[in-house]
Amino acid sequence: xxxxxxxxxxxxxxxxxxxxxxxxxxxxxxxxxxxxxxxxxxxxxxxxxxxxxxxxxxxxxxxxxxxxxxxxxxxxxxxxxxxxxxxxxxxxxxxxxxxxxxxxxxxxxxxxxxxxxxxxxxxxxxxxxxxxxxxxxxxxxxxxxxxxxxxxxxxxxxxxxxxxxxxxxxxxxxxxxxxxxxxxxxxxxxxxxxxxxxxxxxxxxxxxxxxxxxxxxxxxxxxxxxxxxxxxxxxxxxxxxxxxxxxxxxxxxxxxxxxxxxxxxxxxxxxxxxxxxxxxxxxxxxxxxxxxxxxxxxxxxxxxxxxxxxxxxxxxxxxxxxxxxxxxxxxxxxxxxxxxxxxxxxxxxxxxxxxxxxxxxxxxxxxxxxxxxxxxxxxxxxxxxxxxxxxxxxxxxxxxxxxxxxxxxxxxxxxxxxxxxxxxxxxxxxxxxxxxxxxxxxxxxxxxxxxxxxxxxxxxxxxxxxxxxxxxxxxxxxxxxxxxxxxxxxxxxxxxxxxxxxxxxxxxxxxxxxxxxxxxxxxxxxxxxxxxxxxxxxxxxxxxxxxxxxxxxxxxxxxxxxxxxxxxxxxxxxxxxxxxxxxxxxxxxxxxxxxxxxxxxxxxxxxxxxxxxxxxxxxxxxxxxxxxxxxxxxxxxxxxxxxxxxxxxxxxxxxxxxxxxxxxxxxxxxxxxxxxxxxxxxxxxxxxxxxxxxxxxxxxxxxxxxxxxxxxxxxxxxxxxxxxxxxxxxxxxxxxxxxxxxxxxxxxxxxxxxxxxxxxxxxxxxxxxxxxxxxxxxxxxxxxxxxxxxxxxxxxxxxxxxxxxxxxxxx
Numbered sequence: 001x002x003x004x005x006x007x008x009x010x011x012x013x014x015x016x017x018x019x020x021x022x023x024x025x026x027x028x029x030x031x032x033x034x035x036x037x038x039x040x041x042x043x044x045x046x047x048x049x050x051x052x053x054x055x056x057x058x059x060x061x062x063x064x065x066x067x068x069x070x071x072x073x074x075x076x077x078x079x080x081x082x083x084x085x086x087x088x089x090x091x092x093x094x095x096x097x098x099x100x101x102x103x104x105x106x107x108x109x110x111x112x113x114x115x116x117x118x119x120x121x122x123x124x125x126x127x128x129x130x131x132x133x134x135x136x137x138x139x140x141x142x143x144x145x146x147x148x149x150x151x152x153x154x155x156x157x158x159x160x161x162x163x164x165x166x167x168x169x170x171x172x173x174x175x176x177x178x179x180x181x182x183x184x185x186x187x188x189x190x191x192x193x194x195x196x197x198x199x200x201x202x203x204x205x206x207x208x209x210x211x212x213x214x215x216x217x218x219x220x221x222x223x224x225x226x227x228x229x230x231x232x233x234x235x236x237x238x239x240x241x242x243x244x245x246x247x248x249x250x251x252x253x254x255x256x257x258x259x260x261x262x263x264x265x266x267x268x269x270x271x272x273x274x275x276x277x278x279x280x281x282x283x284x285x286x287x288x289x290x291x292x293x294x295x296x297x298x299x300x301x302x303x304x305x306x307x308x309x310x311x312x313x314x315x316x317x318x319x320x321x322x323x324x325x326x327x328x329x330x331x332x333x334x335x336x337x338x339x340x341x342x343x344x345x346x347x348x349x350x351x352x353x354x355x356x357x358x359x360x361x362x363x364x365x366x367x368x369x370x371x372x373x374x375x376x377x378x379x380x381x382x383x384x385x386x387x388x389x390x391x392x393x394x395x396x397x398x399x400x401x402x403x404x405x406x407x408x409x410x411x412x413x414x415x416x417x418x419x420x421x422x423x424x425x426x427x428x429x430x431x432x433x434x435x436x437x438x439x440x441x442x443x444x445x446x447x448x449x450x451x452x453x454x455x456x457x458x459x460x461x462x463x464x465x466x467x468x469x470x471x472x473x474x475x476x477x478x479x480x481x482x483x484x485x486x487x488x489x490x491x492x493x494x495x496x497x498x499x500x501x502x503x504x505x506x507x508x509x510x511x512x513x514x515x516x517x518x519x520x521x522x523x524x525x526x527x528x529x530x531x532x533x534x535x536x537x538x539x540x541x542x543x544x545x546x547x548x549x550x551x552x553x554x555x556x557x558x559x560x561x562x563x564x565x566x567x568x569x570x571x572x573x574x575x576x577x578x579x580x581x582x583x584x585x586x587x588x589x590x591x592x593x594x595x596x597x598x599x600x601x602x603x604x605x606x607x608x609x610x611x612x613x614x615x616x617x618x619x620x621x622x623x624x625x626x627x628x629x630x631x632x633x634x635x636x637x638x639x640x641x642x643x644x645x646x647x648x649x650x651x652x653x654x655x656x657x658x659x660x661x662x663x664x665x666x667x668x669x670x671x672x673x674x675x676x677x678x679x680x681x682x683x684x685x686x687x688x689x690x691x692x693x694x695x696x697x698x699x700x701x702x703x704x705x706x707x708x709x710x711x712x713x714x715x716x717x718x719x720x721x722x723x724x725x726x727x728x729x730x731x732x733x734x735x736x737x738x739x740x741x742x743x744x745x746x747x748x749x750x751x752x753x754x755x756x757x758x759x760x761x762x763x764x765x766x767x768x769x770x771x772x773x774x775x776x777x778x779x780x781x782x783x784x785x786x787x788x789x790x791x792x793x794x795x796x797x798x799x800x801x802x803x804x805x806x807x808x809x810x811x
Contacts, residue, residue, distance in 0.1 A: 076243050079278065079554040080133060084306045086276045086554050087125055087134035089257055090239060091154035093147050093178070094140070095171035096162035099191045101139040104160050104226055107191075111232035121575040123259070131240035136257070138577050142170060144177055144681055145788075148667075149291070150577045151178045152619065153257045153278075155244035159213070161190045161223065163205045167212070170679050175216050176600070180686040181616070182247040182665055187235065188213050189224040249618055249664045252543065254282045254550070254582035256559075258290075261578065263569055270299050270560040271568075273580060277557055280582070281550030284326040287333050287583045289619050290561070292788050293568050295335065295588050299560035301326040306556050325551045333583075337590045337658070338528040363731050363774075364503035367514040370733035477606040477644050485643070486703045486771075495704070495727040502702065502774035504734040509634045513697050518777045526694070526779075530589035530659060535691040539661050542585050571788060581619035584661050591659040591692040592780055595666050596631065598650045599685040603670075607645045607684060614669040614681060614786060617660055617689060621786035626653035627778055629698045637693075641700040641778050653687065654698060657783035664689045699775040706770045714760050716744075718770050722754035731772065736760070738768045 053061070079086045092101040102118045109116045109126055118124050118139060125136045138150045151157050157178065161167070167175075190209055196202050206223055213220045224235045256275040263271060273290070284298045303323040362370040385394055489495055501521065505511040532538050551557055559580070572578070595617070599607065607613075610625045628642040628651040645651050653668075665688055669681035706721030718736075722728050728749040736744045736758050744760030758770070 073243060084554075084556070085134065086278065087136035088156065088239060088244070089136050089138065089154045090156045090158060091138045091140060091147075091150035092158045092160060093150065093174060094142055094160045095167045095174060096160075096165045097142070097168075098165055099160045099162045101141070101160060104158070104189065104191055105137045105139060107226045108232050108236055111229050112236055119575070123257075123577070128236065128240055131237070133240040135236075135239060138257075140577075142174070144170075144174055144669075144679055146576055147174045148177055148181055148616065149579060151183065152181060152247070152250065153255060153577065153579050154184060155246075156185050156187060156239055156242075157183060158187045158189055160226075161188065161209050161213075163190055163193045163196050163202075163209070172602075173679055173683055176602075177667060177683055179216065180665055180667055180683075182249060184246055185242060185244045186217055186220065187224065187238065188217075188220050188222075189226050189235065191226045193225050194227040249662060250581075251279055252546065252662060253584065254278070254280045254286075254546075254553075255619075256282075256580045258578040258580055261572065261574070267566070270562060271564040273559045273561065273578075274304050275557070275559075275580065277551055277553050277555050279553060280546045281552050282326070282555075282557065282559075282582060283550040284328040285332045286585070287335070287588050288559070288561070289581045289583055291578045291580075292571070292621065292786055293564070294785060295583065296561045296564060297332065297335065298328060299562050300324060300328075301551055301560075302558050304556045304558045325555070325557060333585065333588065335588065337588065338525055339530065339589075341528065361730075362733055364514065364517060365733050366504070366506055366511045477608070477646070481606075481644070481646060484703075485701045485773075486705055489704070489723065491723045494724070495722055496730040499702070499774055501776045503776065504731075504773070505638075505699075505775050506735070508638060508640060508699065508701075508775070510636060511638075513636055513638050513699070513777075521777075521779070523779055529656065529694055530586060530591040530692070531694055532591070532659075532692060538586075542661055545585060579619060587660060588658055590656055590782070592694040592696070593655065593657050593659055593692045594690040594696065595626075595653045595687045596650060596690060597626075597628070597645065597653045597666075597668060597685050597687040599645060599647050600683050601647075603682065603684050604647050606647065609641070609643055609645070610781065612671075613684060614671060615666055615783075616669070617666040618664045620658070622657055622783040623786055624653075624655045624657065624783040625781045626655045627698055627780055628653060636697075637695060638697045638699050641698050652690070654696070654780045655783050656780050659692045660689045662689070698778045698780070700778045702774050703771045704774070708764060708766060708768060708770060709755065711764065711766060714744075714763055715747075715757060716760060716764060716770070717750065717755060717757050719753070719755045721770070721772070722756070724754055725749045725752055728754060728756045731774075734772045734774070736770055736772055738764055738770050740765060740768050742768070 074081075080088060092104055094101050094104075100120075102120050105118045105124065106116065109118075112128060112130060114126055114128070116124055116126050118137070121139055121141050123136060123138055125134065127134050138154065140146050140150045159175070188209075190206070193202055193205065196205055206225070209223045210220065213223060225231045226235075255278050256273075257278075258273045258275045260274040261271065262274070282301065284301050287295045287297060289295055301324075303325055360369055489498065503514075503517070505513075595615075607628075609628045612623065612625050615622050615624050628645050629639040630642065631650065631652050632639070639652070642651055665686065667686055668684045670684050672680055672682055704721050706718040708716050709719045710717040722731070728746065732746045734746075736746065738760070742760045742762050742764050744758045747757045747759055749756045764770075
């Protein structure tokens with residue numbers, strides 16, 4: 001056997017890892033050791049739809065969603081719940097002449113065996129015991145304003161159609177107006193369908209009416225037949241069980257349909273309005289808009305006894321009725337429309353001195369005045385530099401000290417930019433030199449064929465040629481469409497005096513607008529208007545105030561108004577719906593308000609700027625004369641003024657009126673002076689309120705056009721733009737342009753009839769027209785409250801119109 005003495009064994013070079021102990025349950029400590037230092041990969045996290053939930057989890061999730069929806073439904077319908085809950089307001093509006101709102105209400109009530117005495121125009125309230133609800137009907141005649149007043153406070157609106165007559169122009173006006181104002185839940189019914197014989201045609205009539213209604217409201221699924229008792233009962237079920245959609249701008253405020261008005265016996269007492277609070281909580285510190293009466297302050301808010309609540313004694317009823325719910329505090333809004341008058345001596349003195357001491361000798365271009373040739377304020381003449389010379393290299397050239405060919409040189413101003421003028425013409429037999437300005441001692445450097453000191457000495461021949469050139473006569477609106485902003489000066493009118501307020505702008509959208517030049521022409525109370533520096537933050541703060549305190553919705557209250565004029569009593573009509581809306585903070589103050597306006601397709605005529613119209617925005621109506629301007633955002637906040645708003649276009653309407661928070665729909669009407677017209681108002685267009693801004697500049701543009709008289713390459717003689725030499729020198733700094741895209745500058749004046757020579761960046765066409773643009777700021781006019789008693793009469797003169805506002809009406 002081999003000997004084992006002296007043998008040696010080495011251990012394995014690889015380390016063997018044993019399998020871990022297999023345990024059915026891992027302890028928490030072991031799990032923590034395994035997950036120690038590891039980060040969960042969030043990129044592979046599954047969405048709730050990707051997770052496979054168990055049956056129990058799915059049921060739990062479904063139950064939670066159902067509870068959330070149930071809470072939302074209870075919150076929306078809580079105002080109608082209970083014996084003393086608010087009634088559901090239903091506005092019944094007929095659209096045809098042969099249907100009646102009162103008879104429709106009787107048919108609806110009779111389907112539930114409820115007898116009610118319904119007036120032809122007014123309000124009636126019934127209790128529906130079957131559904132434990134109360135319904136308050138508003139019977140409306142075929143009137144636009146009355147329909148708007150009823151629809152703005154209605155939870156449901158029912159349009160009544162006729163099976164015999166089609167909806168006329170007045171009916172369509174009511175449909176479009178109510179829809180544009182903001183509409184809650186809409187229902188449609190037909191009255192008198194049983195008169196259609198034979199009975200086979202009734203289904204066709206219903207189909208035709210449904211097709212007509214869905215043209216305006218596509219969500220209408222059915223036209224209810226009021227002659228059928230079963231369909232009337234189904235319609236009543238919908239009114240009592242359906243949750244109304246509401247109106248967004250209305251739900252942000254507190255509002256109320258006035259049930260009763262108690263007039264004072266003497267002047268020291270207050271007018272008392274009774275109704276049920278709806279929307280947000282009612283606060284005594286806010287101002288209230290009551291119908292067309294105006295804005296008023298509140299003396300106090302007390303509880304009113306409910307008609308359905310039984311009382312034990314008269315003493316208890318008196319105590320409950322005089323229970324004070326809310327009273328104004330020190331934070332109550334005042335009725336001041338303008339800021340307190342403050343004398344700003346420094347600003348007024350500086351503005352007066354700047355206007356009085358500055359002797360203008362030229363037009364204002366952006367923020368710089370250009371003077372005549374004998375002044376030292378003119379910008380330096382451009383240098384003749386080789387092509388491609390940088391700004392640094394240009395400093396080494398002292399001027400025109402070289403005599404090289406002009407083909408390798410270009411005109412550069414002091415900033416090193418290429419001047420946009422024509423190439424130099426020969427001067428004294430040497431090419432490459434820019435022509436010097438003509439003086440009395442030196443003749444013109446232009447060719448002899450262009451020498452034209454007095455082109456037409458005969459004034460009669462000149463007048464005949466001018467009249468032949470200005471033969472474009474026609475309608476003012478059509479002329480504005482074809483030749484926008486173009487004006488024609490009279491030969492005997494001095495342009496520098498007639499257009500003293502106008503200025504030039506290198507770019508309407510980016511050039512700086514010098515506001516100091518307009519201080520002498522701004523309206524008297526312009527600085528006292530309300531201004532909102534940060535609109536979003538201010539609106540958020542005002543909206544949050546409506547959620548705190550006040551009388552909750554659903555309470556029946558009596559509101560005592562302060563200082564209601566006695567003349568209001570003669571204007572109040574009990575048969576028409578009277579509404580009360582709470583104004584948010586600052587909504588009574590006047591500001592420069594802006595509204596988008598879109599002309600209606602049914603109103604094809606163009607609308608002239610500053611034309612009087614009636615505007616309804618939310619609960620308020622005004623008589624306005626807006627100025628139109630282009631929309632959009634610009635870096636300098638300058639927008640071009642539009643003389644006309646043509647069909648198919650939209651614009652921004654600007655005027656001075658109490659401001660409105662949020663995006664509230666607006667309706668623009670034109671009063672009909674014709675007594676034969678069915679509707680006193682015609683819907684011109686619709687729009688939406690925008691943030692107010694007094695820094696938004698509306699610039700009115702005018703274009704002076706001239707006719708190319710003689711053309712020599714890029715050098716053109718122009719006439720009919722000005723009519724004297726002084727006007728040419730005054731507007732010499734402005735840039736010329738043509739309708740075909742050329743641009744140039746005035747070089748010199750010729751003669752005494754306003755002829756001048758100009759150089760352009762290219763050869764122009766003889767049929768082209770040369771123009772120059774001038775701008776001035778247009779100030780908005782103040783709005784006045786709507787007066788139903790004098791809807792088409794004279795509304796007086798606005799105090800905020802500038803004293804020289806007649807100049808804006810001429811051009």
